[in-house]
Each structure stands twice: as C-alpha cells, then as structure tokens.
Amino acid sequence: MLGRTANGLFWMFRYLERAENTARLLDAGIRMALTRDLATAEDEWRSVIAAAGQKRTYEASHDGYSGAEAWNFVLRGKDNPANVREMFGAVRQNARMARNAISGEVWEAVNESWMRLEKMLARPIGQGSVSEVVRTIRLAGTLVHGALAGSMLRNEGYHFARAGTFLERGDSTARILDIKYYLLLPSLNYVGSSLDSGQWDTVLRSVGGDRAYSWLNAGQMDARGIVEFLVLDDRFPRSLAFCHGALRDHLFALARLHGSDAECNKLIREADIKLTDLTIEQIFDQGLHEFLVQVERTNAELGQAIAEDYRFLS
C-alpha cells in the first residue's frame, strides 16, 4: 500500500472519530444546559468548548457563552477551521484519496453521510434541530464503522483505519477527563463522598458511558469509580485501557504483516508496561492531571512514529 494512502486511511478515521466525539460533547452539553439555570449553563458551554479544544478560536470571535452560539460554532462556524462540517469534509476528502483502498460500502457510507450532513449544516442550527444533527453525526460513525467491519479485507489498510480510530478515541477521552480533572480535587479529601452528580454525569455522557457506568456501578457516583471506569476498565470501548489495547493490537497486526517491529511497536510496548497493573490509587498519587498529560504526550509520539514507520509523508 502507498504511504500516502495509509496516511489517508489513518486520518480519515481520526477525523471521523473526532467528529463523533465532538458530537458527543455537544450532546452532553445540551443535556446539561436543559437541566440547569442559565448561569451554570454558560459554564457548561465554556467547558464543552474547552473540551473540544476550541476555546481560543471561540473567544476570539464571541463575547460570551450561549448554547446556540456554542453549537453553531462547533458544528459549522465559519471562523472555526476545526468545525464538524470541516472535519467531515476531511473524512470524505481522505476517503476519496484512499478510494481504492476502501470498499465500495465504506465509501458509500461516508459519501451518503457527508451529503446528509452538508445539507443539515448549510444553515444555522436552532434549538429544535441540534439534537437531530448531533444524532446524525453519531450515526455516520456507526454506519462507517459497520461498513468497515462488514466489508473490508483485514489487510494493512484495515489496521491503519482502526489504529487511527483508537488513537483518536483514547486521546479524546484523555482530554475530556483532563478538562474536568479539577472537579476531582476537592473530592480527593473525601474519597467516596458524593460528587456533584450532574457534573460527572456530563463527563460520562461526553464519552457515551453514562448507561454503562451505572450498569456496572449500580448508580454510585464517586470520583474514584468514574476515573477507574474511564481509565482502567477495559470492558468499556472508550476507556483509555481499551483504546490502548486495541491500538496495540492493530499496530502489532501491522508489524506482523510487514514482518518486522517498528518504532511505534516499541513505543506502545513501553506505554504498556506503564499501564500494566496500574491502580487507581497510583494514578491519584501521581496526580490525575500529570498522568493524563503523559498519556496525551505518548499519543502524540505514537502518531508521529506511525507516520514515520509507514512512510506516510516521505
């Protein structure tokens, strides 16, 4: 496979994941804003924008935070080069570039979703339709992943696609946790005490884990339980442990196909050692923020190594 094509597949799925994660953030924000007073809602939207990594660009063109401003900025803001419309455009662009490395079904899933979203995002999104837009973005991810699972050869292209997905997903979960880590600080002294359940519900909802968490924990909301769930629980497909494991598997599948270990395999093995047998106490001892920063740094290094190992650009 061409290095350029591998790059296209990798980034096609990173952008797809990014668009979906951004939609989940908005979903949580909308939910939160509905159940809160206006002042708190403003905080909530500030935090959504921050979690999306778009605080600076948003504040450059807005005086305050409101729901409609925030979601229009994130979804289709002309002054936001990283809006969802652009992200999905990049998904399709990369799919077009890698067109002969993906199945017709994957391509059609991308193209149809793109056409639907282009139509929806052509005009400002009002209160009445934002949930439908968010749902459509989420379904686009479901559709493309389904087509991939059901129609793609398990060749290197498949593994590049999956590697992109899990690198991006793990990175996103880490960033969302990091944005909210300060919520945990007061609780450190009160381990086991009940938190502002609304806030934590938002964090869980942002990664689509609210139902899974309460199912596993019988609804008990405490900092320790939630962090453990999002970081270490490898049953949950958006946890750091799960994403790390999946990424490792796909990178090793690539190494097997290529007949040799690459730099990225070495890096992920090192990260593996750090994560193995890690307990939630150790994470809190080390400092959650410090831990998450380390995860994000490793992710960046991995992305770099994958691109170099497989000659994405040169």
Added chain:
Amino acid sequence: MSSDNFDEMFDADGGTRSAYAGFRDWYDEQDNKWLRRKDAEADDSFRRTGITFNVYGEDEAEERLIPFDMVPRVITAQEWRKLTKGIEQRVSAINAFLYDLYHRQEIIRAGRVPARLFQNNAAWLQQMVGFTPPGGIYTHIVGIDLVRTGPNDFFVLEDNARTPSGVSYMLENRETMMSMFPELFAQVGVESVSNYPRRLARSLAACAPPATEGKPKVAVLTPGIFNSAYFEHAFLADQMGAELVEASDLRVVGGRVQMRTTRGFEPVDVLYRRVDDEYLDPLTFNPNSMLGVPGIMDVYRAGGITIANAPGTGVADDKAIYSFMPEIVEFYTGEKPLLPNVETWRCADDDSLAYVLDNLAELVVKEVHGSGGYGMLIGPTSSKREIAKFRKKLTANPQNYIAQPTLSLSTCPIFTKQGLAPRHVDLRPFVLVSPNGVDITPGGLTRVALQKGSLVVNSSQGGGTKDTWVLKD
C-alpha cells in the same frame, strides 16, 4: 434539428426499428410515473456512489453529475461487427503511423503527409525519436468518436489517442441500468461490458517493460483528487486492483520508477498515466515545474517502465492529422479505410480556406488542437455577428482551423416528462491495444445532447450520457 435526420429507434413512419424492438416491448408495459421516479432514483444513485466530475467555478471546485438518460442506445451485432473491423484497422494504422513518425518517417518521404504536420506540432516529442516503446505499442488505450447519419453510415469524428476518458461512465451506466431494470436485461440479450477493467489490466500487463520481474505491477497515475476525472482514475485503479499514484508518490531509485509504499520503495512496471506529457518529467519537459517524476523519461528509454499511452502520441490525434487519416490508413494497411472520415477542409490550404470563408454559415469550424467543444463555430446555429467575429479569428490564423460540413447526426430518444423525444448522439467505443492485438469492448460511451436540436454532446456543455447496448447475435 432537421426532421430528415436518421432516428435510431423509429423509422420515418413511426415504426420501431428491429434493434429497439426488445426495449420497446418492455417500455410500452411500463407506467410513465414509475419511470419518472426511477429517473430521479438514478440521479440519487450516481450522487451516492460519487460518480461526479469536478467543475471549477469562481470559488471552489464543485462536483457535478453528468446527466444520465435511461433510454439505451442500441447497436445490433451486425452493425457492431462492421464497426469493430473499421476501428481495428484505424487503430492499427495510428499505431504504425506513430512508430513511423518517430523512426524513418516513410510516410513523409513518400509525400503522403506534409512534414509540417509534426514539425509545428506541440505534441511532437523529440525525445521519442528512434525509441521503440515496450511491445511497440504507442496507443494502449484509444477512444474513437463515431457519429452516424444513416442506417449504414458511420463516420469517425475524432481519434482520442492520448488519454481518452469516459470509460467509467460506460461501466457505471450499465450498472445503474441493471440495478434499476433487471427484468429488461432478462428480456433483451445485451453483450456485457463489465470485464473491461480486467481486459485493461491484462492489456497493460502484456506491455510490461524488459526490467519487469515477476508479475507486472501496474499503477494509475492521476493528477490528484481535484482533477475533473479523478473519479474515473480511482475507479479504474480500484477495479483493476492497481495502485492509484500521484507524481509525488513516485521517485527514480536504482534505475527504476518506484512508488513509496508502507514497506519502502517498490518498482512500478506499467504506468497508466492520466496526466499530460508535460507533467511527466520536469527534467525533460519543463525544468521550472515541480510536477512530475524527475528522471522518468530516462528510465523509460532504458526499458525500466512502460508509460501508457506513450509520450508523444498526441501528435497523432489533432484535427490536422485527422484530415489525413484516410491516407494514413491506406499507407500502412494497404486497404481503403472501412470507416470514413467526415469530409474536412484544412484551412491551411488556400483553396480550402477560400471555400470555408465563402460557406461559414453552413460549416462547423474547429480549432486544430481544441477539444471539449470549446473554440468552435457551428455555422447554422450562429448569429451573423458571431460568424463575423469568427471570420476574423480564422483569417488571422488559418492553419489553426479545419472545417467540416454540418452533419445530419442521428438521433436516439431520451426520456422526458412528456415521453420519448429525439436527441442527437455520438458514440465513443474504447479500444485496447497490446502486442496480443486490438481488443474492443462491445459497448462504449454514448453522449447525448440534451437540448432539443443541439449538436453539442460534450459533458462540459450540458451533454448527457446513455447506456450503450451491443445486442447479442
């Protein structure tokens, strides 16, 4: 436009010609409303699968559909046999002509075509002189544009010997028809076109260069996703199981052209290039260009790669050469052309120019190097002012033009809200050439002028396409 032109479906009394009998039987049983719904579905299906071409507007590239008409264009087995013989003869002659032009130039020594034809031709490549491409093939893929004026009257309108496009539409139009109206294909025996990509892959592999080790590795070279025909490039690469490369993926390493893969550089044996000559090799063609693969021409000349079509083939397909095709066919095959040319006046000749200037209102005048239906005059449908304007351009630079009579092009019905309505059509069959011979897929691209009376079928100017059927015997 004239009522006396030949309609391929209906005879003068309104009866259905035999070629269309099967379609007519089916059509008469269909409900018009249902067909209209199907018509809209076809558009959706093309959009969904992304069969679009890019158009450059003021702001950004826009993707458009080429309109598809669901009434098939039908050719009988007998007609097709005749056409293929003529096409084979013509394509073989073009290939022999190119070999001759770049070697001993017998045809010029014999005084059958003037030397100025290649001397003043921008497509002529000095670097090709004395070099024989692998397998002796110059034109691996050719599109011959045909028009029809009567039951037995087909003419060649144009030879596309460089990089003919449109074959993906031949394939996708058939796919669409078969998925919309499967029962129609059960009722009428139609030759399949779907194995074209396999035939193309086989034909290209048969032209592999001497340096090939093992199974020839084929790649399609595209200018990139912003090219108007990118869909087709990706489509063909995908269907052939070939790599789709851009020039930036290629590099000359160790005397071979190699592509950057995830495993490192790997040699390409046959490059089906969909870029023009001048974007192939900056070292050879345009030292200031960043585009292309530096050194690829040296590798080519050393037998390290096959480039399809060969660089320099463009010299055989401009409209000035076209006017000499009857002589060219006869010179190399020793036979009279089976497929006639449209009568053509070369404005470079004084007598012809005088005739053309006297009869501008009746003629079609085309630029020698033009394509896509641009820069031409269609006398009968032009205003006096347009003609006067064109007259100035023509007299200023007569060797840049040829003129042809306005043909009474055949029509084939299209489906409209009011039912069937005749529109003018042409036909581009796709021809593959390899050392194993000439291979013509039974079908082709039928282009149709969607506006009533219009003779312009180019997609860039509002033309559409049809599925083209060659009936089984």
